[in-house]
Amino acid sequence: xxxxxxxxxxxxxxxxxxxxxxxxxxxxxxxxxxxxxxxxxxxxxxxxxxxxxxxxxxxxxxxxxxxxxxxxxxxxxxxxxxxxxxxxxxxxxxxxxxxxxxxxxxxxxxxxxxxxxxxxxxxxxxxxxxxxxxxxxxxxxxxxxxxxxxxxxxxxxxxxxxxxxxxxxxxxxxxxxxxxxxxxxxxxxxxxxxxxxxxxxxxxxxxxxxxxxxxxxxxxxxxxxxxxxxxxxxxxxxxxxxxxxxxxxxxxxxxxxxxxxxxxxxxxxxxxxxxxxxxxxxxxxxxxxxxxxxxxxxxxxxxxxxxxxxxxxxxxxxxxxxxxxxxxxxxxxxxxxxxxxxxxx
Amino acid sequence: xxxxxxxxxxxxxxxxxxxxxxxxxxxxxxxxxxxxxxxxxxxxxxxxxxxxxxxxxxxxxxxxxxxxxxxxxxxxxxxxxxxxxxxxxxxxxxxxxxxxxxxxxxxxxxxxxxxxxxxxxxxxxxxxxxxxxxxxxxxxxxxxxxxxxxxxxxxxxxxxxxxxxxxxxxxxxxxxxxxxxxxxxxxxxxxxxxxxxxxxxxxxxxxxxxxxxxxxxxxxxxxxxxxxxxxxxxxxxxxxxxxxxxxxxxxxxxxxxxxxxxxxxxxxxxxxxxxxxxxxxxxxxxxxxxxxxxxxxxxxxxxxxxxxxxxxxxxxxxxxxxxxxxxxxxxxxxxxxxxxxxxxxxxxxxxxxxxxxxxxxxxxxxxxxxxxxxxxxxxxxxxxxxxxxxxxxxxxxxxxxxxxxxxxxxxxxxxxxxxxxxxxxxxxxxxxxxxxxxxxxxxxxxxxxxxxxxxxxxxxxxxxxxxxxxxxxxxxxxxxxxxxxxxxxxxxxxxxxxxxxxxxxxxxxxxxxxxxxxxxxxxxxxxxxxxxxxxxxxxxxxxxxxxxxxxxxxxxxxxxxxxxxxxxxxxxxxxxxxxxxxxxxxxxxxxxxxxxxx
Numbered sequence: 049x050x051x052x053x054x055x056x057x058x059x060x061x062x063x064x065x066x067x068x069x070x071x072x073x074x075x076x077x078x079x080x081x082x083x084x085x086x087x088x089x090x091x092x093x094x095x096x097x098x099x100x101x102x103x104x105x106x107x108x109x110x111x112x113x114x115x116x117x118x119x120x121x122x123x124x125x126x127x128x129x130x131x132x133x134x135x136x137x138x139x140x141x142x143x144x145x146x147x148x149x150x151x152x153x154x155x156x157x158x159x160x161x162x163x164x165x166x167x168x169x170x171x172x173x174x175x176x177x178x179x180x181x182x183x184x185x186x187x188x189x190x191x192x193x194x195x196x197x198x199x200x201x202x203x204x205x206x207x208x209x210x211x212x213x214x215x216x217x218x219x220x221x222x223x224x225x226x227x228x229x230x231x232x233x234x235x236x237x238x239x240x241x242x243x244x245x246x247x248x249x250x251x252x253x254x255x256x257x258x259x260x261x262x263x264x265x266x267x268x269x270x271x272x273x274x275x276x277x278x279x280x281x282x283x284x285x286x287x288x289x290x291x292x293x294x295x296x297x298x299x300x301x302x303x304x305x306x307x308x309x310x311x312x313x314x315x316x317x318x319x320x321x322x323x324x325x326x327x328x329x330x331x332x333x334x335x336x337x338x339x340x341x342x343x344x345x346x347x348x349x350x351x352x353x354x355x356x357x358x359x360x361x362x363x364x365x366x367x368x369x370x371x372x373x374x375x376x377x378x379x380x381x382x383x384x385x386x387x388x389x390x391x392x393x
Numbered sequence: 394x395x396x397x398x399x400x401x402x403x404x405x406x407x408x409x410x411x412x413x414x415x416x417x418x419x420x421x422x423x424x425x426x427x428x429x430x431x432x433x434x435x436x437x438x439x440x441x442x443x444x445x446x447x448x449x450x451x452x453x454x455x456x457x458x459x460x461x462x463x464x465x466x467x468x469x470x471x472x473x474x475x476x477x478x479x480x481x482x483x484x485x486x487x488x489x490x491x492x493x494x495x496x497x498x499x500x501x502x503x504x505x506x507x508x509x510x511x512x513x514x515x516x517x518x519x520x521x522x523x524x525x526x527x528x529x530x531x532x533x534x535x536x537x538x539x540x541x542x543x544x545x546x547x548x549x550x551x552x553x554x555x556x557x558x559x560x561x562x563x564x565x566x567x568x569x570x571x572x573x574x575x576x577x578x579x580x581x582x583x584x585x586x587x588x589x590x591x592x593x594x595x596x597x598x599x600x601x602x603x604x605x606x607x608x609x610x611x612x613x614x615x616x617x618x619x620x621x622x623x624x625x626x627x628x629x630x631x632x633x634x635x636x637x638x639x640x641x642x643x644x645x646x647x648x649x650x651x652x653x654x655x656x657x658x659x660x661x662x663x664x665x666x667x668x669x670x671x672x673x674x675x676x677x678x679x680x681x682x683x684x685x686x687x688x689x690x691x692x693x694x695x696x697x698x699x700x701x702x703x704x705x706x707x708x709x710x711x712x713x714x715x716x717x718x719x720x721x722x723x724x725x726x727x728x729x730x731x732x733x734x735x736x737x738x739x740x741x742x743x744x745x746x747x748x749x750x751x752x753x754x755x756x757x758x759x760x761x762x763x764x765x766x767x768x769x770x771x772x773x774x775x776x777x778x779x780x781x782x783x784x785x786x787x788x789x790x791x792x793x794x795x796x797x798x799x800x801x802x803x804x805x806x807x808x809x810x811x812x813x814x815x816x817x818x819x820x821x822x823x824x825x826x827x828x829x830x831x832x833x834x835x836x837x838x839x840x841x842x843x844x845x846x847x848x849x850x851x852x853x854x855x856x857x858x859x860x861x862x863x864x865x866x867x868x869x870x871x872x873x874x875x876x877x878x879x880x881x882x883x884x885x886x887x888x889x890x891x892x893x894x895x896x897x898x899x900x901x902x903x904x905x906x907x908x909x910x911x912x913x914x915x916x917x918x919x920x921x922x923x924x925x926x927x928x929x930x931x932x933x934x935x936x937x938x939x940x941x942x943x944x945x946x947x948x949x950x951x952x953x954x955x956x957x958x959x960x961x962x963x964x965x966x967x968x969x970x971x972x973x974x975x976x977x978x979x980x981x982x983x984x985x986x987x988x989x990x991x
Contacts, residue, residue, distance in 0.1 A: 116528045119521035123576060151439050153576060218629055226633045233637050234964050238630045243601040243621050257965055341626045343599035351437055356814060
């Protein structure tokens with residue numbers, strides 16, 4: 049119905065609609081590209097602001113001569129003026145080259161690609177579980193808000209949300225990794241897999257799944273609260289709406305009114321949140337990855353920060369910021385698909 | 394629909410996992426013959442390329458897989474023949490001839506010859522990238538040649554007493570001559586060709602490194618079949634892994650972690666002497682290599698009496714007890730007591746004596762004002778900036794103690810916790826009054842002694858590996874003489890004199906020597922060769938003795954492999970089955986009530 053109404057002012061409805069979408073798409077993608085460029089510029093200068101000579105920092109404590117320090121500086125292009133370094137950086141970036149890590153003496157791109165898999169596995173699993181748990185509990189809590197379930201669910205979620213992740217991780221590690229009292233230590237305390245796993249696909253898969261349990265559990269415990277709260281509040285907003293009364297008047301059971309009518313409408317803010325979080329959540333994995341020695345991007349960031357390894361930090365920053373930009377664009381596109389009203393505005 | 398998908402997924406997983414226990418056992422029935430020694434590693438391995446890697450974790454691996462000319466004895470760090478069986482020097486002390494051991498082979502079967510050693514050193518001398526990690530060893534080399542397969546001749550530019558302390562890994566020429574760009578060579582094609590007690594067979598970055606015993610090692614194969622370094626980014630997790638039996642040895646424990654392991658079943662604590670010294674630097678008026686004053690050091694600290702007064706106001710024993718929980722030794726001489734040959738203890742140490750500190754400060758011309766704070770002759774209050782590592786709790790605590798003691802003698806201290814990076818920069822730039830420093834010493838004292846010479850000061854462009862900005866002709870003279878002294882006893886004497894001079898100048902106050910705290914599983918290992926014999930350590934030795942001499946118990950040799958996959962499968966399978974049952978129940982219930990619902 050809204051489509052009909054919208055197409056009235058347009059002389060050629062189908063073409064105009066498609067043209068508008070193309071314009072919309074171009075606008076969003078163009079905006080994304082500009083953001084990515086700004087990210088690259090910011091990435092470069094941000095890490096040049098950090099005081100200190102990285103080569104000196106990385107060689108302090110190691111027996112190196114002044115000539116060796118100079119050679120290292122030349123190898124990493126640090127003897128060049130800043131503008132020259134920036135131009136080189138941009139040129140390399142366009143070719144997909146993120147530079148060479150100081151500490152690992154390896155291409156940054158390679159290091160990041162190596163670590164992205166474990167991070168996506170951990171963060172992906174945790175996000176999917178947290179979204180499912182959060183949405184389900186959030187909708188239940190809102191539907192009977194003020195009830196016992198609502199009170200317990202929200203207070204537990206908020207408590208976990210406010211607990212320091214590092215601390216929670218350690219508690220989980222000690223309770224389920226080592227075992228306390230009657231709880232046996234069922235899960236490994238760190239890493240993504242054991243070095244002596246038999247080579248077959250199934251044992252390997254099992255081994256990784258076994259290692260995944262504790263870090264994913266910790267992450268879910270911390271992040272599901274956010275989905276719960278957003279779902280709960282947006283469903284609460286829907287609850288007074290007339291269409292629900294209509295649905296009830298049709299004789300639908302409460303359960304179906306909630307699942308078929310209220311929840312889909314309340315989903316929109318949550319979808320945006322999920323996409324925005326997907327971009328950011330990699331950064332949030334730093335603590336969990338550090339506690340459980342999970343060899344992902346978070347851990348790489350942690351190591352890079354300690355040195356600090358400028359090209360590596362820069363590369364990670366660009367990849368993370370870039371993923372936030374991409375996720376944002378995707379969220380806006382998806383929003384358009386999900387909500388007809390957005391198409392019209 | 395969603396529910397149906399979930400159910401499908403659950404059924405699929407259950408189906409996948411159900412037959413696993415049997416198949417996992419079939420696949421996993423081939424544990425390595427013999428024991429695996431698993432070390433919990435808390436430091437990063439920066440590179441497997443021995444020309445590039447310089448972290449302690451990386452050098453520890455290089456020591457186990459590559460030969461060196463000489464090594465350090467386990468008992469007392471005395472130099473011992475390794476690849477070089479014997480050696481002699483020319484009368485002018487400029488030419489060194491090393492006789493290379495016969496019958497040693499690389500792990501690919503090729504013989505290890507003098508040409509490999511000559512190739513390694515020449516590459517370090519000619520290729521800047523190859524000099525990254527160990528270039529300092531060849532700085533004074535004129536030429537390195539191999540007249541035949543068993544003779545290596547090194548000519549140095551000037552006499553150098555440290556020629557037997559070259560623990561640079563020697564690489565096989567037939568492998569490395571094909572490497573054109575050392576800087577970008579990862580050296581991770583397994584197995585890596587070496588000739589040490591172990592062969593590098595697997596590496597998973599940030600996860601673990603696996604070394605396999607070398608059956609052809611010239612001293613005989615190690616007692617363990619495999620050596621694994623397992624990375625932990627969090628020391629608490631490493632301790633928990635030891636408790637659980639997932640690793641056999643942990644290192645770098647904090648005093649609290651170490652204490653918590655006391656009385657734990659099957660765990661033996663190892664309190665080793667550390668190689669580090671923890672130092673408080675007082676800026677004596679920093680200058681660069683052109684003798685130009687640099688930095689922001691307080692002029693009062695140029696006076697040796699003020700520096701000594703500060704030393705008298707510091708109670709090292711309290712720091713050891715309260716900050717280090719007793720796991721340290723009170724500092725005095727520059728080199729830690731673990732290197733007993735060169736360690737020097739001040740015959741009359743500057744005792745904790747606030748009255749004496751006050752008297753020295755009065756004499757130096759810094760009287761107390763009405764507020765109790767001392768003033769400079771110009772009337773400025775005596776306030777020192779104390780720069781600390783913000784990330785290290787021991788620094789923070791040392792800072793608080795020192796601040797309180799100095800307040801007692803009328804000196805105000807402003808604590809400035811900064812990042813490690815900033816601390817290094819401010820140290821090199823001389824932008825501090827007081828700063829925390831510290832170094833790991835080697836069995837040969839030359840490297841750390843050099844840090845206190847005039848030559849170590851930064852160049853005007855800011856380079857240089859400076860420590861306390863001491864630039865003292867008397868110290869420099871003693872330093873140069875020890876480097877040129879080939880009689881061990883005389884060299885020891887000179888090294889001690891240099892330390893005495895350093896102590897007298899009080900530019901760097903060695904507060905304590907941290908212990909190295911480790912623990913291991915007694916149910917799997919009955920003993921390790923520690924270095925040195927008296928209060929030594931297992932991990933990160935100057936040599937491979939700890940891993941090479943590890944004594945596995947019968948349980949470690951014959952026991953099951955570390956992870957029992959049938960248990961894993963049952964645990965995970967159980968969880969999945971449980972979820973599947975719940976989902977199925979819900980679906981069944983929904984079906985049953987479907988009619989009444991709509």
